[in-house]
Amino acid sequence: MRISLRKTALAMAAASAVLLAAGCNKPAGDAVAAAGKSTTLSTEKDKISYTIGMDMAKSLEPAKDEVDVDVLAKAIKDVWAGREAALTEEQANEIRETFTQKMQAQQITEMLAKGRRNAEEGARFLEENGKKEGVTTTASGLQYQVLEQGSGARPGKQSVVKVHYKGELLDGTVFDDSSERSEPATIPLAQVVPGWAEGIQLMTPGSKYRFWIPASLGYGEQGTPGGPIPPNATLVFDVELLEIVQR
Secondary structure: OOOOOOHHHHHHHHHHHHHHOOOOOOOOOOOOOOOOOOOOOOOHHHHHHHHHHHHHHHHHHHHHHHOOHHHHHHHHHHHHHOOOOOOOHHHHHHHHHHHHHHHHHHHHHHHHHHHHHHHHHHHHHHHHHOOOOOEEEOOOOOEEEEEEOOOOOOOOOOOEEEEEEEEEEOOOOEEEEHHHOOOOEEEEHHHOOHHHHHHHOOOOOOOEEEEEEOHHHOOOOOOOOOOOOOOOOOEEEEEEEEEEEEO
């Protein structure tokens, strides 16, 4: 997750911090209750304010250990009251730039560490999984299991296929499921990750296979930035090949 530290984003973040700090800002009816107690949202303004607070709190989550809520509250009060700010715009710009670089470096470090853990976990899993009865490992490292065998011709590298599928991470987290949509997915094999393309070409219409796709045949070291697939993730797919739309 990236943190935007542009001027407007910092202002919104400061506002959210004020909303989150009981007593730091002027109360709006019962909108901000004592810490640990329930919050009553009696007016439209209360509800909007609380919603903005929730959104901004989530956006600030990666930086919460770097932020003093009371100081943020003072800054926003000073600005709203028209008082002289404790920092000049030049000083604030320098701080924004430095902090942005610090957080980006931290995010890269965390991503690399997570990638290493995922790569190690995936390698261990695939080594053990490949020993199981019914699991075949191809020369590329793709693993598959035939759940139901169909018949007919197999698709080629440039084929377009109609499939139902479900994709999961090794921990069982589902990141995509075609059954949640109104119709099967129609997919050109030339446009999917290598493990998917290789696996589908093993199937015939009516087949159901399970694939275990190592990161090198999936989304690699990057995963899907901002998306559901982390770096170096081993993926699990259950796929039903319904039809070869175009060979």
